[in-house]
Amino acid sequence: MALSLLVFLLLAGACSRSQPSLASADVVDVLSRPVDDSFARALEPLDFQFPLDHGPHNDYATEWWYYTGNLTGEDGGEYGFQLTFFRSALAPGESSRPSDFAAQQIYMAHFAVTSAPAGRHVSFDRFSRGAGGVAGATGLPRYEVWLDDWRAQEAGPGRFRLQAAAEADSGAVSIDLTLTETRPPLLHGEAGFSRKGPEPGNANHYYSLVRMATSGHIVFGGAQIAVTGLSWMDHEFGTSALSGDAVGWDWFAVTLDNDVVLMFAEIRTQTGSSQDIFEGTLSFPDDRQVPIQPDDFTLTPTGQWTSPDSGTVYPSGWRVTFPEHGIDLTIDPLIDDQEMDVTFSYYEGATVVRGTVNGEPVAGRGYVELTGYGEGVFQR
Numbered sequence: 274m275a276l277s278l279l280v281f282l283l284l285a286g287a288c289s290r291s292q293p294s295l296a297s298a299d300v301v302d303v304l305s306r307p308v309d310d311s312f313a314r315a316l317e318p319l320d321f322q323f324p325l326d327h328g329p330h331n332d333y334a335t336e337w338w339y340y341t342g343n344l345t346g347e348d349g350g351e352y353g354f355q356l357t358f359f360r361s362a363l364a365p366g367e368s369s370r371p372s373d374f375a376a377q378q379i380y381m382a383h384f385a386v387t388s389a390p391a392g393r394h395v396s397f398d399r400f401s402r403g404a405g406g407v408a409g410a411t412g413l414p415r416y417e418v419w420l421d422d423w424r425a426q427e428a429g430p431g432r433f434r435l436q437a438a439a440e441a442d443s444g445a446v447s448i449d450l451t452l453t454e455t456r457p458p459l460l461h462g463e464a465g466f467s468r469k470g471p472e473p474g475n476a477n478h479y480y481s482l483v484r485m486a487t488s489g490h491i492v493f494g495g496a497q498i499a500v501t502g503l504s505w506m507d508h509e510f511g512t513s514a515l516s517g518d519a520v521g522w523d524w525f526a527v528t529l530d531n532d533v534v535l536m537f538a539e540i541r542t543q544t545g546s547s548q549d550i551f552e553g554t555l556s557f558p559d560d561r562q563v564p565i566q567p568d569d570f571t572l573t574p575t576g577q578w579t580s581p582d583s584g585t586v587y588p589s590g591w592r593v594t595f596p597e598h599g600i601d602l603t604i605d606p607l608i609d610d611q612e613m614d615v616t617f618s619y620y621e622g623a624t625v626v627r628g629t630v631n632g633e634p635v636a637g638r639g640y641v642e643l644t645g646y647g648e649g650v651f652q653r
Contacts, residue, residue, distance in 0.1 A: 312365050312512040314474030318464040321480065324427060327508060328412020329360060330478075331378060334512040336360040338410075338418050338425060340435060341526065342450070342487050342504035343623055343638035350390035352491060352500060353607055353623025353640070354448050356425065356437050357383040358418045360403070360410060378403035380410075382420040383615055384437040386446050387623050388493045389607050394622065395446055395493075397439040398615035399423065433485075433506075444495030452485040452504045457560055459483055459536065462552040469513040477511030481526075483534045483556065503528055505640065521645015523572065523588070525604065527626055529637035532558035533600075537565050537593070539572055541645060555598065563598075570595045578609045583618045585646050602628035604639065619644045 313332040330336055337359045344352040359381040380403050385396035399420050401408035410418040416433075417426040423437040431454035438447035459481040461467045467479035485504040490497050505526050524538040537553030553565030574588035591604045604624050611622025620643035627636050 312362065315466060315476040315478050315511040315513070316474055318466040319478045321458070321460070321465060321478075323458065324416050324430075325412050327416040327427070329378075329410035329418070330510045331360075331362060332365045333510045334362050334365075336410075336510035337507070339507040339509075340425060340452075340504060341621075341623075341640040342452075342485075342502055343528070343640075344487065344491065344500040344502035346390075346491070346498040346500050348390065348498055350388065350498070351607060351623075351625075352389065352493070352498075352502075353385075353387035353611075354450075354491065355383060355385040355396075355621055355640075356423065356435050356448065358410070358420060358423075358425065359383075360418075376402035376404035378409070380408035380420050382408075382423050382437075383613065383621075384423060384439060384448075385611075385613060385621065386448065386491060386493055387607055387611055391443075391494060392608055393443065393493075394608060394611040395439075395441040395443070396613045396615055397441075397446075438492070441494075445492050446494075447492040448489070450487055450489035450491075450500075450504070452482075452487050452506075454482055455484050455486055456482075456534070456556065459534070459554045459556055459562060461536065461554050462564070467509070467552055469511075475513045477509045477513050479507070479509040479511075481508070481536060481554075482506040483526075483536075484528055484532070503638070519645075521643070524642040525591075525593070525624075525639060526641075527602065527604070527624075527637055527639040529626065529630070529635045531630060531633070531635050533630060533635070535565070535595075535600075537570060537572075539567065555595070565595075569597060575603070578606075580610070580612045580618070582614060583612065585612070585618060585620075587612075587620050587643050587646050591641075599631035600628070601630075602626055602635075602637075604641065606641070620646075 312334045340356045342354050361379045364377045380401050382399045387394040401420055403409045408420040415427040425435050428434040433452045435450045461479045465478050465480050468476045483505050487504045488501045491500055519540050520543055522538050522540045527535050534556040555563045555565055571594050573592045575590035577586055578589035579586050594601045604626050607623040612620050624639045624641050626639055
């Protein structure tokens with residue numbers, strides 16, 4: 274589940290550099306606003322056609338391509354990265370105006386790298402209209418999504434290249450990575466039809482590419498490091514909103530060394546309970562996929578961390594159990610401070626996983642996303 278609320282906030286004008294974080298009520302208000310009926314709605318499972326469906330679906334109001342990865346450097350250090358592209362539509366489809374600057378799509382991108390050796394996480398964001406070649410997405414003749422020189426593009430059958438670069442106060446930061454598919458896509462919910470609320474059409478089409486073999490280079494603090502590892506891509510599109518008294522979510526992607534892969538999340542409410550509208554997926558080494566419902570697991574925070582920048586209190590460390598599948602895991606951040614210091618503060622970070630599956634010890638890596646945590650409030 275990506276941070277789609279950012280796109281809505283961008284269009285609504287609800288965020289600015291002078292407002293680095295918003296209250297949960299503001300998020301819910303924005304996500305609950307009505308959407309133009311002319312946009313397409315996800316009403317039933319889609320017959321995905323790959324690689325074409327890696328590309329944009331401009332008839333829907335929102336869409337995102339969400340890349341995260343866990344890497345090991347030639348120096349033995351552990352690293353994480355995030356490269357995310359968000360599309361939000363002003364109107365469905367393509368503009369019929371002849372100008373190269375006519376745009377019906379707005380794009381936003383986030384880029385971050387975590388360095389365990391340096392004990393640092395750096396993050397960046399960009400915004401642009403989908404016009405003039407500055408930002409956009411295509412599915413034909415090949416898949417590509419970009420904003421300026423940040424891009425993800427098809428590099429061959431089942432292969433992708435990611436590139437992004439920025440300048441931090443500690444020096445240059447960049448990634449140049451090749452990702453190769455090794456598993457079939459995870460189709461979340463009902464064959465990729467993921468409900469976001471009980472209302473008809475309040476759903477997205479949602480799949481993930483997992484255990485993508487990754488190699489290339491990162492630059493951190495001006496030093497180039499050859500890296501290898503595994504990456505994950507979430508692609509989600511639809512015309513949906515949070516429902517009821519939802520305030521945010523805790524989302525996890527986990528890749529274990531026994532080739533078990535899982536994605537799961539809890540949507541938190543104002544009363545502290547979790548909603549029953551989000552589906553996850555468990556994938557086994559034989560590529561069998563099992564849907565995950567909220568009642569299938571228990572998620573318990575084991576600690577907390579307070580951001581020195583935003584003052585937000587986040588859970589930090591978790592135990593998760595899936596009794597029916599004999600899974601018992603602890604999940605800890607690679608480093609504590611992985612808050613995204615962008616227009617809207619949230620937490621997105623690399624994790625280290627340990628535990629057991631059917632009594633056998635396992636280890637792994639993953640990513641966690643935390644949204645809707647108010648300043649000084651540790652919510653479950």
